[in-house]
Amino acid sequence: MAVPKKKTSHAKKGKRRSHWNIASPNVSRCSHCGETCRPHRVCSKCGHYGDREVLVIDN
Ligand SMILES: [Zn+2]
Numbered sequence: 001m002a003v004p005k006k007k008t009s010h011a012k013k014g015k016r017r018s019h020w021n022i023a024s025p026n027v028s029r030c031s032h033c034g035e036t037c038r039p040h041r042v043c044s045k046c047g048h049y050g051d052r053e054v055l056v057i058d059n
Contacts, residue, residue, distance in 0.1 A: 047055030
């Protein structure tokens with residue numbers, strides 16, 4: 001139900017917004033180079049996904 005803006009106290013607003021937090025992303029290790037990377041994504045360091053090389057990264 002809609003509540004007028006002036007009726008909502010600063011405390012009430014703060015308590016509602018106390019759950020506005022950002023969860024840290026899941027991190028796993030690359031099975032090829034051991035670098036930390038997101039799961040189910042191509043490794044940005046070596047270009048491997050699982051045991052296959054799907055990206056050629058020259059550095
Ligand atoms: Zn890797």
